[in-house]
Amino acid sequence: MRILLSGGGTGGHVYPAIAIANRIKEQHPDAEIMFVGTEKGIESEIVPKYGYELKTVTVQGFKRKIDFDNVKRVFKLFKGLEESRKVVKKFKPDVVIGTGGYVSGPVLFNAAMSKVPTVVHEQNSFPGVTNKILSKVVTRVLTSFEDSHVRFPEGSREKLVLTGNPVRKEILVARKNIARKNLGISEDKKMVLCYGGSGGSEEINEAMKVVIENMVKEDIAFIFATGKYYYEDFSKTLDHLNLKPYQQVVPYLEDMANALAASDLVIGSAGAISLAEITALGKPSIIIPKAYTAENHQEYNAKSIESRGAGIAILEKNLTPERLNEAVFKLLGDRELLIDMANASKEIGKPEAIDLIYDEIMKIYEANNKSKVSKKENKSKKAEAKAVEEKSDENKSDEMKSENQPKVIGIKKK
Structure with missing residues (x-):
């Protein structure tokens, strides 16, 4: 199992990701887990302390006003998108999980576009801009407050599952x-x-x-x-x-x-x-x-x-x-x-939040695995059917050749 987690900027985004990673590792000691964050974010200090690998990408949040600094941030966003694409492509995750912050945007977007199962966890009653945008393309959105559901885009509400925030x-x-x-x-x-x-x-x-x-x-x-x-x-x-x-x-x-x-x-x-x-x-x-x-x-x-x-x-x-x-x-x-x-x-309170979060991630992981196996089996069956068909065509061809051969009539000697 290969899990990619992304979330940063504040402890409120990083610690839920750590809690999720720890729970997965408890249940699946062989799981490969990697984090994606920024070099300047708090995640660069926290994640390594817990023994997880952190890949950094270039991305920065936008200010709520139009200025030249925001133009520079647009270029950083495109750079971050490309860096995130490379991380996802190289790591080949089974599931990608985002816990908020600007860094999770490019990572989950690239994963979703690559048909990798994706999960967003929203900690607040009022969803962040990044998570509201991502909710349109990800597989599942896990929420912490019931009243947050009406604040997500209508088209993504069927993906929402109330789990709560993980607690230590x-x-x-x-x-x-x-x-x-x-x-x-x-x-x-x-x-x-x-x-x-x-x-x-x-x-x-x-x-x-x-x-x-x-x-x-x-x-x-x-x-x-x-x-x-x-x-x-x-x-x-x-x-x-x-x-x-x-x-x-x-x-x-x-x-x-x-x-x-x-x-x-x-x-x-x-x-x-x-x-x-x-x-x-x-x-x-x-x-x-x-x-x-x-x-x-x-x-x-x-x-x-x-x-x-x-x-x-x-x-x-x-x-x-x-x-x-x-x-x-x-x-x-x-x-x-x-x-x-x-x-x-x-x-x-949801003291069972981490259990609910883990269960949702595993449902998505297992469904994706079944889909992979099913596709593999279908591919194998198609290959077998094609081989049988080709063999049948070969036999028919041999029969036709045999029928078209001139018959040699023997002449009896007197």
């Missing part, structure tokens, strides 16, 4: 009581987890100052990840507070599994993978989507969670310390509401 195994197996024991947080304490994505969020950090002061007063356990860039300055603003061991401010969450499992409430941005992890464990949440993301997809993600009663969405432009503080303490003070939100979150 260590998060899926984490348990609240064990996580609290590991973190030194007692069972009876209320616990809040807050993080603003891998890089942190200045807006969330600013709003959290008041929330942290009040959580310290109320003796509530919390873990707050500021982001490495903001950590030093933010920490200085808390010097006047006497934080307990179970009240932590950290630059980055090294142990997401324990932190998430131990929490009663999660505050964070609306990245698709973060939301998949939150809902997989059935956690109530306050979601603060980052502004200015591509297609404003984080806002759509957040509203999708809120519309199902699994969380509260607060847009960045509406975020104030007072509003966030009010939302946090309203939820912490209403046990029944928290339970209802937790149940709604669990209903949305």
